Amino acid sequence: MAHACSKAFLSILNSLLIIFGIALIVLSLYRYNKYQSIHLIIGVIILAFFILFIGILGLIGAVKQSKCALSVYIIFIAPITLALLTILIILYLKRNWFINAIVDNYEKYVTSSQLLDDEKNVDMTRDSFIQMQCCGFKEKNRPKKIFNQIDFCNVIDRSKPLCDEKMKNDLHQNLVTVIIIHAILTGLSTLACIVAAYLACITSNETRYDTF
Known part of the structure; x- marks a missing residue:
């Protein structure tokens, strides 16, 4: 039971992280078209890809029960x-x-x-x-x-x-x-x-x- 709940929690949390990362990328592109602030956009996109990376690592670790993915996830x-x-x-x-x-x-x-x-x-x-x-x-x-x-x-x-x-x-x-x-x-x-x-x-x- 605890195992299943842990997998579900980590899967949901990291799925939300992935969605948030994608939303940041979309928002940054929208802001670029509106304000043409390239330095801010680059910073936001880098942050978004980092969030996506963490989210994907956690999701793979939870769903596939990959010790390697979970270990790298914990390190971050x-x-x-x-x-x-x-x-x-x-x-x-x-x-x-x-x-x-x-x-x-x-x-x-x-x-x-x-x-x-x-x-x-x-x-x-x-x-x-x-x-x-x-x-x-x-x-x-x-x-x-x-x-x-x-x-x-x-x-x-x-x-x-x-x-x-x-x-x-x-x-x-x-x-x-x-x-x-x-x-x-x-x-x-x-x-x-x-x-x-x-x-x-x-x-x-x-x-x-x-x-x-």
Whole structure:
């Protein structure tokens, strides 16, 4: 029963990986036609083929009970799992640091003369803050060149949140979602590694008994 469930789990998981890899290739070709970003497309296609390779290895190992395929699969999956786990721990422990760093760097950019001297960039930045419904960094309507032109930022009887506070709240919510998704991927990768090792051991034992 455990053997059958392990084969089914590994087969389904790696079939999904193959589908995801194919979808990435199709998406990258679509994006190339739309944006002509060759460097990004090449990177995505390389990633897609790597995912396809891992998925095919795992699927062959599970369906054919190939010890060789399962062993190579484990060699690739084990370091990926360790990397995912390391990133997950760093994201969780340093989440506030990441959020503060992003907001502080964006504040420096918004208040810099490089942006404020460029009317086109000022207009684009102003539009983004209108969508965010916020008014100013650290204090209301700072920098004034951007926020004084936003109507709701100049209404006395209405208060809007500061943009740094709004960004921190939004980033915190998004980062929590990223951490949850990352935790699920780490769990699946760990489980795939364990199941592949289990199937490889069973296959090795069956081969040994057959020789006797």
